[in-house]
Amino acid sequence: MTGSERQSTVRQSPGQPSPGQPSTGQPSTGQPSTGQPSLPPVRLAPESDSSAQWLPELRTIAARALDCAGGIEPALALAIRLGQELPYPMEGRTLQLWESLATVGACNLSVGRSIEPHLDAVSILHQARQQSGSEELEQLATAGNSCWGVFAAEGKDQHLRAHRQGNGWMLTGTKPWCSLAGRLSHAIVTARTDDGRRAFAVNLKDPGVSVIATGWVALGLPEVSSGPISFEHVPAVPVGAPGWYFARPGFAWGGAGVAALWFGAATAVARRVYAHCAGREPDQIALLQLGLVDGHLTAARNALALAARQADSDRHTAGASLPAARARAAVVRASESILELAGHAMGPEPLAFDADHAARVADLTVYLRQDHAERSIASIGQQLLAPGRLPW
Numbered sequence: 001m002t003g004s005e006r007q008s009t010v011r012q013s014p015g016q017p018s019p020g021q022p023s024t025g026q027p028s029t030g031q032p033s034t035g036q037p038s039l040p041p042v043r044l045a046p047e048s049d050s051s052a053q054w055l056p057e058l059r060t061i062a063a064r065a066l067d068c069a070g071g072i073e074p075a076l077a078l079a080i081r082l083g084q085e086l087p088y089p090m091e092g093r094t095l096q097l098w099e100s101l102a103t104v105g106a107c108n109l110s111v112g113r114s115i116e117p118h119l120d121a122v123s124i125l126h127q128a129r130q131q132s133g134s135e136e137l138e139q140l141a142t143a144g145n146s147c148w149g150v151f152a153a154e155g156k157d158q159h160l161r162a163h164r165q166g167n168g169w170m171l172t173g174t175k176p177w178c179s180l181a182g183r184l185s186h187a188i189v190t191a192r193t194d195d196g197r198r199a200f201a202v203n204l205k206d207p208g209v210s211v212i213a214t215g216w217v218a219l220g221l222p223e224v225s226s227g228p229i230s231f232e233h234v235p236a237v238p239v240g241a242p243g244w245y246f247a248r249p250g251f252a253w254g255g256a257g258v259a260a261l262w263f264g265a266a267t268a269v270a271r272r273v274y275a276h277c278a279g280r281e282p283d284q285i286a287l288l289q290l291g292l293v294d295g296h297l298t299a300a301r302n303a304l305a306l307a308a309r310q311a312d313s314d315r316h317t318a319g320a321s322l323p324a325a326r327a328r329a330a331v332v333r334a335s336e337s338i339l340e341l342a343g344h345a346m347g348p349e350p351l352a353f354d355a356d357h358a359a360r361v362a363d364l365t366v367y368l369r370q371d372h373a374e375r376s377i378a379s380i381g382q383q384l385l386a387p388g389r390l391p392w
Contacts, residue, residue: 039066042102042264044095045305054096058103065107070359072183072223075114076147082115083122083148089253095308098260102304105264106271109363112261113224114180120254121148121188125201127250128239136237140186140201149187151229152199152245153177158228162191162200162236169238171202171231174212179226182211188239199245200236208234220359220366252324253311256304258370259331263300265364266335269342270297272357276346289345296334296341303330322383329380332371335364 041058061082068074086100087093101119105112129137140146155176162169171191181187184204190197202209214227245251270293277290307327314320339361343351350357372379384391 039103039107039268042099042106042267044099044102044260044263044301044308054099057096058099061100062103062107065104065111068108068111070108070110070223072110072114072180075111076118076180076183078111079115079118080145080147083118086119088123088126089257090250090311092312094253094311095305098257098304098308101257101260102264102267105261106268107264109261109265109360109367110221110223112264113221113363113367116258116261117149117179118147120257121150121186123250123254124150124188124199124239124245127248128199128244131240131244134237137201137239140237143186146185147183149178149180149184149204150189151175151178151181151187152190154190155228160189160191160231162193162198169200169236171200171234171236174228174230176228177226178211178229179224181227181229188245189236190245191236193242195242197246198242199239201239202231202234202236204229206234208232218366220362220364249311249314249320252320253307256307256311256324256327259328260304262335262364262368263304263331265360265367266300266331266338267297268360269338269357269364270294272350272354273338273342273345276350286345289341293338293341293345296337300331300334303327322380325376325380325383328371329377332368332373332376335368339364 039062041055041062043058064078064081068078082100087097089097097119101112101116104115125137125140128134153176155174158174158176160171160173160175162171164170171189173191175189175191178187181204186201187204188199188201190199208231210230210232212228212230214225216222216225216227239245240248273290273293277286282290304327307323310323311320342361351361352358
């Protein structure tokens with residue numbers, strides 16, 4: 001299947017049946033509907049009249065995410081479907097992609113954490129195919145039932161090496177922080193070569209791949225364990241040239257896409273604070289807390305909306321790092337502040353007796369630590385001091 005055929009036959013609007021598939025009248029996740037009530041979609045640019053056309057699709061995505069009920073297998077089935085339906089970043093509809101991620105994040109962050117890496121991998125393969133025209137990458141990307149992860153973290157004492165063998169490549173070593181590795185079919189991994197770090201596509205069902213058991217004890221994202229995997233002479237397909245994975249504009253915008261998930265979860269926490277205040281006569285302190293929540297959420301929303309526009313308008317430039325980092329930093333700051341304000345505003349009761357809220361707080365707390373905190377902010381400062389730049 002060519003890329004153009006895939007666009008015309010597979011990436012239809014969410015909620016519509018695939019070619020040859022009868023309509024059931026219900027959103028499909030590969031699982032029966034649980035009948036859960038839908039949640040309002042999370043919007044990044046509600047002031048845009050044209051974006052209202054996307055609302056029915058966002059509502060369908062919200063219903064599908066809720067239907068997963070936090071389960072990993074239905075979430076991965078949904079990931080495969082959304083990978084066929086949602087737009088790629090940097091191609092004119094980044095805002096809609098990020099609104100979809102934010103909406104999933106507001107429904108269930110474990111589901112979002114399962115879906116986002118597959119969407120990122122599909123996007124990476126698309127970018128690499130555009131550059132190289134590789135038929136092998138085309139076949140990997142269009143395999144209907146493959147579910148992907150992206151493993152690019154480096155460990156202090158754990159390294160993955162890639163070496164040539166004949167006309168191909170082989171991977172040997174250990175890769176840390178491989179979320180859901182035992183449940184995925186494929187992954188894009190970064191490995192060290194004689195020419196620097198490089199990305200490769202691998203089949204995780206190869207007999208040379210071993211998932212190393214670890215004591216994942218996190219109370220947040222408890223089903224999305226992230227441990228190391230071992231590679232022993234595993235065939236791999238190069239994805240881009242040496243250094244391409246980190247240098248491409250899509251690397252920075254992918255990080256902002258993760259922030260869209262965080263923003264969705266933070267929005268759900270903010271909605272819980274709003275319901276708490278609306279359900280009683282709030283005093284001045286409660287009104288202050290609600291106003292602060294609104295300020296943080298509005299700043300993060302505006303930062304993501306601006307970044308989405310920049311991603312689409314500057315897709316071919318290498319200047320993505322700063323605007324993407326700014327958006328991500330705004331979301332991290334807002335999310336951390338909203339978590340703190342929610343605790344101050346509502347006390348221990350929802351953390352003790354509201355299972356959805358307690359899980360969301362724990363999930364978001366763990367997930368946010370994927371960001372590098374002060375080091376991420378310092379990297380923004382470094383970029384601001386680039387010669388010849390007046391940043392404000």
